[in-house]
Amino acid sequence: MDNSYTFGDVTVTEQEVAQHMVAAVKTIFSTMIFIDDIVEDYPLEKPVSHFHCSISGMVGLGGAFSGMVGVHLPEDFAQEATASMLGMTVEEVDAESDINDAVGEITNMLAGEVKMLFSDKNLHLCLSTPSIISGKDYTIEVMNNNCAVIVPFYRGEQRFIATLQISAS
Template structure:
């Protein structure tokens, strides 16, 4: 069943959120990461909560609407994104700290774009500091009875996910 709820007196549906997320991700990657060849492949064919050799950035939403914004990206693509964002070659990345910082910052930018949806409807929404999880194998599960929007993106053979969990809007 498609997501639909009232935000600031206006109905916001899943298609609106997906369109905003797609536009935000493509804009962030184009202007900040200098990558223009992303394709969105919404809807996601099956739920994903288990990641292998990946990095996940997460930013919490609080205030009039609570939830979580996430970016889940394979390590190899995360390294390419970081190198491009920093104007460096892959061989110039010295440690995983730069990669974690870049993924956290991209997630923060995406959360800021999503926050604008709610702020534009008169809601007060605050963002948490980004958190980053990386590993060879891990699971991310948001304990929530709220709604979720997951938008997959592809760059060549690589795929990453952006997520929005909402509770109490």
């Protein structure tokens, strides 16, 4: 069953948002990170809010609705993506700040793509600067009474997740 979300006169389906996020993530990874073998596995079987040895980038949304775009990557994959993005080997990427900057930029690019989807429907949004959370064990809770579009992706055995949480203002 496909959920729909209504903002004033505009209705957007969860499937439409998920398809846009899939296309955006694949384009970002292909053109900016030079990784072409990303495969989506939508819909997510069960919600994920607890992360182990991961890095999460988040960008807040405000305007027609409030919410958050998130990208949650395992540490090893975040380091690999950073190396590829910067034209380095994985061994050369040792600064946590470089990895955090790369994950923040990936999240920012995805948030920009989400903003375009809604802007094309005359729903205007503003984006916050990216925030990063990382650690061996942490939880990120979904906001109450909201919708969440969660799209898992795989690169080989590595799984990462792109999320959009939205709430009518």
